[in-house]
Amino acid sequence: MLGRPHRESAHDPLDGDPATRTQTERGGAERGFTALGADAELDQVIFDGSSFGTATPTGSDEEADYLGIPGLLDAEQMRALLHRRQDEQLRKRAQLQKGATQPATSGASASVHGQLRDLRRELHTLVSIAHHRTGKPHGWIHDELRRRCGGPPIAAATRAQIKARIDALRQLNSERS
Known part of the structure; x- marks a missing residue:
């Protein structure tokens, strides 16, 4: 007979109201997938063709300094603010490195190389x-x-x-x- 469906089953899960359908696909946990998590760092801020900042861990005070409400400052004010913050950040990191490391010949050359x-x-x-x-x-x-x-x-x-x-x-x- 022409036009007759090939399936003999009277119950088709794709027919009818989507709200009353039974779900046949397994969920994420049933498939063996488990989300492990993620970490991210703010590497730099690019503004008006210039790059500002150094990599900072997520949630740190340094990262919070670079996040703000866009549009409050004009371009010159934003550029000056980013330069000032970057200089402060580099100065703080240099002070922390000086306090954390003892002066040594190999350490000094590695620092210069870095x-x-x-x-x-x-x-x-x-x-x-x-x-x-x-x-x-x-x-x-x-x-x-x-x-x-x-x-x-x-x-x-x-x-x-x-x-x-x-x-x-x-x-x-x-x-x-």
Whole structure:
């Protein structure tokens, strides 16, 4: 017979009112799935092409300092506030590190290496932001910073040279906005 359904069962769970259907699919706990939880950190705040802050644990006072009600400050006030908070945060962390570590030759070199790594990471982040704003290649931006600030390639640059490039790039970003 044409058009006759292939199933012989009179009871189809997909027919009828959805509220009266019986659920045949197992729930999350029955399938063996258990949510374990999650942790997150506020890595940085990107505002107007500049990156502010350092990684902070969730719920810390440092994180709470960066969270606020958007729209209360104009762009210049927000930029000044973020610069001030970042400087305070870095100063507090430096004081904590000085108090927690004893002066040692290997510890001091590791600290300098860590500072250089963090500065390079910050510079690369700012270069990436500038790339997306201007469309210029990363290499061109690095070369332009090196031309303006002087010094060797980034891998051989000192802390002061990298910091000068970061400041120059922030200045360029603020001029464009």
